[in-house]
Amino acid sequence: MTEPLYLDLSDKCEFEATVERVADDSIVLDRTLFYPEGGGQPPDEGTLSADGQTWRVTDVQKRDTIYHAVDGDPPAAGTAVSGELDWDRxxxxxxxxxxxxxxxxxxxxxxxxxxxxxxxxxxxxxxxxxxxxxxxxxxxxxxxxxxxxxxxxxxxxxxxxxxxxxxxxxxxxxxxxxxxxxxxxxxxxxxxxxxxxxxxxxxxxxxxxxxxxxxxxxxxxxxxxxxxxxxxxxx
Structure with a gap:
């Protein structure tokens, strides 16, 4: 289950996490600052980076856990990533x-x-x-x-x-x-x-x-x- 860092750290825009699993074009992280759509509030957008490659986070949804939709081939399970929110948004x-x-x-x-x-x-x-x-x-x-x-x-x-x-x-x-x-x-x-x-x-x-x-x-x-x-x- 993804740890929802955004609940306590609303003023932070950068974090470190590990990919737990891949689900089609989405990934599940062990922790995240990305807010999933809900309660009338749109999802966060931003980027995930690892080993010189960057993925744009285009959607975040919460179901059984939190899923981050990314563009391109998603990083594999076990990859350590750096996340950064679109802070203006x-x-x-x-x-x-x-x-x-x-x-x-x-x-x-x-x-x-x-x-x-x-x-x-x-x-x-x-x-x-x-x-x-x-x-x-x-x-x-x-x-x-x-x-x-x-x-x-x-x-x-x-x-x-x-x-x-x-x-x-x-x-x-x-x-x-x-x-x-x-x-x-x-x-x-x-x-x-x-x-x-x-x-x-x-x-x-x-x-x-x-x-x-x-x-x-x-x-x-x-x-x-x-x-x-x-x-x-x-x-």
Missing amino acids: RRAHMRYHTAQHLLSALLLAEYDAETTGNQLYADRARIDCAYDRFTEADLADITSRMNELIERSIPVEWYELDRDVAEERLDPDRTRIHLLPDSITEVRIVEIGEYDRTACAGTHVSNTAEIGRFEATGRETKGPEEERLSFALSS
Whole structure:
């Protein structure tokens, strides 16, 4: 089973690993910083190098373990490789993911709008929530409130918590722990100061100030009492 280094070392972009096995055009490593697609966050991209040869990592997926799709003939099992993430891409995903958590907490607190889905990209993101309809005034208010929170430089932390403890202490409307398989007994919690705590296996910045400027860029109706809110970040 691949050791997911990205869970604790979100700010690192280089690592050493060994190829455990090859599966078609993908390889399994004993450890990795490459984040596999999930939770609305796209997979990391980057390179693996060994013995003067370099492979581009084009996709990362988690099934029974973590699979790294590479271009060309993959390195053989037992090969020691050096990995390097596309840091600009990873950094963008971290900023957008933390912004999404902050936005979800704000929408729940101020609009009673529970998040039902989200999708992040390197240059934009969207969030779906249970709400009738946002107005232009709402978008302006959300933009202003988000930037106020970001400018507070709130620390962001992540840690493991026993599932029973998490279910007892945390807001079920934010954590949605009941949706996790019963086999998961330890839950990774991402905490934004006293403002938000929720279960998440994604990567995040360590302080809201790193998010940058927030702008709610649009909204659309996605169904009865469901809205999609789009947003973008700038430096």
